[in-house]
Amino acid sequence: MTVLAENEGLITQIIGPVIDVEFSNGNLPEIFDALEIYTQDGQKTVAEVQQLLGENKVRSVAMSSTDGLQRGMKVINTKAPISIPVGQATLGRIMNVLGEPVDEMGPVETE
Numbered sequence: 001m002t003v004l005a006e007n008e009g010l011i012t013q014i015i016g017p018v019i020d021v022e023f024s025n026g027n028l029p030e031i032f033d034a035l036e037i038y039t040q041d042g043q044k045t046v047a048e049v050q051q052l053l054g055e056n057k058v059r060s061v062a063m064s065s066t067d068g069l070q071r072g073m074k075v076i077n078t079k080a081p082i083s084i085p086v087g088q089a090t091l092g093r094i095m096n097v098l099g100e101p102v103d104e105m106g107p108v109e110t111e
Helices: none
Strands: 008-014 018-023 033-038 042-054 057-062 074-081
Touching: 008 033, 018 033
Parallel strands: none
Antiparallel strands: 008 018, 008 074, 018 057, 033 042, 033 074, 042 057
16 A cells, blocks of 8 residues: 555546546645656656546646556645746746746756
8 A cells, every 4th residue: 555645646547648646535636736747767747737526536637748657656746836937037948838948058047
């Protein structure tokens, strides 16, 4: 039996980019909260909660490939939505949907 922290759940189903996650009673994430899933090789997948299914389950959509994910993997609720930096430091920069720079110009320096 897997022991889970208050903000952790387990994957119950994966269909393409859609991931269903079961959390312990009373610890459901809110709609639009970001969920983080780490594979055994350290690869991080971020998913966004889109629907509360009932029976302590949520449906989320992955922001990247779900390759390597499987049922029973631990999921961490960040208790915050996906956010990206804004302001002068981001002008002219290219970022992915998670706000991570992909333009090979180093990290975005924000205040």
